[in-house]
Structures are given as structure tokens and as C-alpha cells.
Amino acid sequence: MKFLVTGAGGMIGANLALYLESQGHEVLALDHFSVGVKSNLKDFKGIVYTGDICTYNYDKLGKLDGIFHQAAITDTTVMDEKLMMSVNVDAFVKILEYAGRTGCQKVVYASSAATYGKGGVPMSEDQESAPANIYGVSKVEMEKAAKEFTSQNPGVKAVGLRYFNVYGPLEFHKKSAASMIYQLYKQISSGKAPRVFKMGEQFRDFVYVKDVVRANMKAFEYRGNDAFNVGTGLPTTFNQVIELLNRFLDAHLPTDYFDNPYDFYQEATQANMSLSDKVLKFKPIYPPEKGIADYVEWLQKQKSLDG
Ligand SMILES: NC(=O)c1ccc[n+]([C@@H]2O[C@H](COP(=O)([O-])OP(=O)(O)OC[C@H]3O[C@@H](n4cnc5c(N)ncnc54)[C@H](O)[C@@H]3O)[C@@H](O)[C@H]2O)c1
Structure with a gap:
């Protein structure tokens, strides 16, 4: 299959791109490398595109089997709301539109436990979102945009993954x-x-990046449009x-x-993993x-x- 990984120079994107390639897939990697680094992809054999997700001409990449969208402003202290929304939300909508236009049926995207903010633990998907910073707000907005887009474009499924504290x-x-x-x-x-x-x-x-990659694979197989916790519980x-x-x-x-x-x-984060376990069929092994x-x-x- 042919996949695009955005944010492929970053931690999760690079682990994902390398894993997908190891499984025999054709993988296109996109990053502007202002945060992520090319050295993360030194063992990657696929094509690496250097570009900004906000302005990239996606159509030249053709039809894909799936998109794993990891690129984002990940610095939670960034206070420029306009910039945060344009990179984390508007660019994501462009990617959804590209998927819709070209017949790509699956977009798996990185959301975050930051959507829960200081909410009570364990944090459950049906809990009220309470982001404590602009970054968290951008992830809530991403999920809303995915819901809206997929309700109007049923040919595209978009699955959000609310990563907790990823390391690796x-x-x-x-x-x-x-x-x-x-x-x-x-x-x-x-x-x-x-x-x-x-x-x-x-x-x-704390969730290990190898489990995060496994959650992405489960999300690719999932047929709905929901957002799931990705932690250990x-x-x-x-x-x-x-x-x-x-x-x-x-x-x-x-x-x-x-x-x-x-x-x-933030004193505490902890995922309630029941929904991921039952519906996404994702069980962390680390x-x-x-x-x-x-x-x-x-x-x-x-x-x-x-x-
Ligand atoms: N690491 C965590 O604990 C964690 C927790 C929750 C959610 N997330 C989400 O997971 C995703 C990946 O995070 P990560 O930890 O790998 O972060 P990272 O910063 O290592 O990777 C993000 C990558 O996106 C790239 N990028 C940023 N803006 C871009 C743009 N405009 N155009 C092209 N590339 C751009 C950066 O250069 C970087 O390589 C992000 O969406 C992040 O919000 C991560």
C-alpha cells in the first residue's frame, strides 16, 4: 500500500514511517524539518519531501491508501493562536480535502490528551473537553473539523488518536x-x-512510541470516525x-x-483505555x-x- 506520513522528521512520524516501510509499504515522508530532523530518517529508503503542510501541493503525490498525519506545532507554550490554528487545524482540513478529492479513504491523525486539560483522571473519551492551553484547543478543533468533514464526505474516514505522554x-x-x-x-x-x-x-x-505505532495500525483498520485514547491506562x-x-x-x-x-x-494524566480496548482493539504491550x-x-x- 502507499502511505503519506506528515511530520515524518518528528518522533512519532519517524517511528511510523520506518515501521510502515519495514512492513513492505511505499511510504512518502513530509516535514519542513524546522523541529524534526532528517537524521531521524537516515534509515528510511522512501521519498522525503521537504515542505510546509500549510502550503504543500498535495495533489502531486497522487492517490494514497492512507495518510498518517502527525505534523503539528507540538510546543504547548506557543501563545500565537493564529499560527497554532493555521498549522494544527487549517492545514489538517487541507489534508482531509486532499483525501476526499483523490479517493484516499483513511486519514489517521494525532490528537492529544491535551484535549482533557486539567480534567479528572482517568480521562475518558466521553468526558467534557477542557483544554488548558491553545495547543489543547487546536486539538479539540481538529477533532471537530474531522467530524464535520467526514459527515459531509462519507468516503473518507478520519480516526483521531489522543496520545498521552509519548516517549521513546x-x-x-x-x-x-x-x-x-x-x-x-x-x-x-x-x-x-x-x-x-x-x-x-x-x-x-507514559506510553511507549512502539505502542503508539501499533495504535496507528489499529486506527488504519478501524471503520469509524472516532477519537481514541492512546495510553497504557x-x-x-x-x-x-x-x-x-x-x-x-x-x-x-x-x-x-x-x-x-x-x-x-498538570499534576496528573491517566487514560481510561476501555473504549480503545473494546472498539479500536488496541492493547498496549509496553x-x-x-x-x-x-x-x-x-x-x-x-x-x-x-x-
Ligand atoms: N509526543 C507526545 O507526547 C504527544 C502527545 C500528544 C499528542 N502528540 C501529537 O503527536 C504528533 C507528533 O508529535 P511528536 O511528539 O512526534 O512531535 P515532533 O515535534 O517530534 O514532530 C512534529 C513534526 O511536525 C513537523 N512540523 C511542524 N509543523 C510543520 C509544518 N507546518 N509543515 C511540515 N512539518 C511540520 C515538525 O518539524 C516535526 O518534525 C503531533 O501532532 C503532536 O501534537 C504528541
């Missing part, structure tokens, strides 16, 4: 926006005390992450707890202990390759 290979380029797991790994592996806000009992639903505290990293790195560093300077800080072990092995290998 190929996130170096995200710098301070990379996962907490990677930040803590960097500190511990370089012999520094891991630093977290007092008292490290904040928790997240497990709340993992920062203290637990530190304990696992210390164990896997054979380190014994004490944690440096410091005051949280932010008025707004609980944090297994995912972090796999990731640390990969990171240590990269470190030894880099000398």
Missing part, C-alpha cells in the same frame, strides 16, 4: 519538550541527581520513573526535589517498566555508537 527513540530533537523519561535519563546517565518538582508524586500516563509517578532508571542504569542517585514555580501545572527498559537499552546503544 528519536526524540532528541525535541530538546526541553522531549519526554520526562528522556530528561531524567540524561541526568542520571551523566551522573547528575535527577531533578523533579516536590515531591515527585505527580503522575503521567497506568499512572506512573516521576519517583517511579527515577527508580526504574536508577535500576536499569545501575545508578543510586538521590533525587533533587525543588519547588514548582508554575501557577498552572507498560512503563518494559517500555523504559527497551528505551534505555536503545539509548545506551546510541551512546556507545556516538563514542
